[in-house]
Amino acid sequence: MSIQKNIRRGLAHLCALLLALPIGVFAQKGDFNAYIQTLPNVEIGIEMVPVRAGEFTMGSPADEKGRQEDEGPQVQVKVDAFWMGKYEVPWDIYELFIFESGDVTKPSDPSLDAVTRPTPPYLDMTFGMGKQGHPAVGMTQYNAIQFCKWLYTRTGVFYRLPTEAEWEYACRAGTESAYSFGDDPSALGEYAWYAANSDEKTHEIGTKKPNAWGLYDMYGNALEWTIDQYIPDFYAQEKGKPVNNPMAKPVTLYPHSVRGGSFEDEAVDLRSAKRRGSDASWKVMDPQTPKSNWWFPETPFIGVRIVRPLETPSKAEIEAYYGVEPIPDY
Numbered sequence: 001m002s003i004q005k006n007i008r009r010g011l012a013h014l015c016a017l018l019l020a021l022p023i024g025v026f027a028q029k030g031d032f033n034a035y036i037q038t039l040p041n042v043e044i045g046i047e048m049v050p051v052r053a054g055e056f057t058m059g060s061p062a063d064e065k066g067r068q069e070d071e072g073p074q075v076q077v078k079v080d081a082f083w084m085g086k087y088e089v090p091w092d093i094y095e096l097f098i099f100e101s102g103d104v105t106k107p108s109d110p111s112l113d114a115v116t117r118p119t120p121p122y123l124d125m126t127f128g129m130g131k132q133g134h135p136a137v138g139m140t141q142y143n144a145i146q147f148c149k150w151l152y153t154r155t156g157v158f159y160r161l162p163t164e165a166e167w168e169y170a171c172r173a174g175t176e177s178a179y180s181f182g183d184d185p186s187a188l189g190e191y192a193w194y195a196a197n198s199d200e201k202t203h204e205i206g207t208k209k210p211n212a213w214g215l216y217d218m219y220g221n222a223l224e225w226t227i228d229q230y231i232p233d234f235y236a237q238e239k240g241k242p243v244n245n246p247m248a249k250p251v252t253l254y255p256h257s258v259r260g261g262s263f264e265d266e267a268v269d270l271r272s273a274k275r276r277g278s279d280a281s282w283k284v285m286d287p288q289t290p291k292s293n294w295w296f297p298e299t300p301f302i303g304v305r306i307v308r309p310l311e312t313p314s315k316a317e318i319e320a321y322y323g324v325e326p327i328p329d330y
Helices: 003-020 091-098 141-155 164-172 185-190 315-322
Strands: 035-037 046-051 054-058 075-079 082-085 223-229 256-259 307-309
Touching: 046 164, 054 164, 075 164, 082 164, 091 141, 141 315, 164 223, 164 256
Parallel strands: none
Antiparallel strands: 035 046, 046 082, 054 075, 082 307, 223 256
8 A cells, every 4th residue: 555545544544533532622721723512412512713812992982983972981901812602502502401301411420410490481482583593592691601500510611601891802803993894884784683684583693794703693683691790881990001801790680781782783783892781671571579580581682602711710710600699680
């Protein structure tokens, strides 16, 4: 057999061995590439995109069309490296968390199953918009954090919600314009499902163009939770230049920051700097007392995208993040 054939045969064997390994193993410390987070015996995974550390101008300039007061003053921000979900988390994955009875991903070790899962919603939380491939919607921030905890117990990998700074940094993808593709909203239909083209419903993830860093649906489809408390003048409180990894620690039930706009929103509300806070009115229809910690019965527009920091926090920090008790909502 020729040397060339031996080489080809050896490479093919090596590729087969690598493909047989769980894809998540390639995302160890020191290896900062895209990967797919797999779940045991589940065909689909969560695609993660590397976002390298960097510095950017957070917020919008005073002359940006549609600018709101809470988008300034602009601040220089440094962000550490992280991975971000290529897509909003779809129902195909999120339902494994909600209805784990009979789920093949359930671990054999009961100590790993200490996750309080959502009570089954009393409404159709797809709101009739579609399920397969569509973004999961309607969850509270607490619900979204517990989803991250569920992933951690199943994979051993720490996932969380992005900070506002991380979200905007990833959304901008190195740009300073109103949108990652420029200032003219006429091109928005190529990148987003929003009021002008959505037919008042969510659509399958990843069916529009991604931004320059390979992230889909950063604008429209579903609003996305962040970690942060929504504080209108938060940027004005940040005195340092640049600020390192800013985050408004959540201490009250409302409001928390959501980003990206949804299928219901107009173009002006899908700008990279646009901010919004969650609101108690999202539970007005909830008949329970106290109201559900898990679901907003009036939010077909709120979803979730996850991140994984390059530097894994300590076990104590992880437990503190996942272990926050929900605040009763009356």
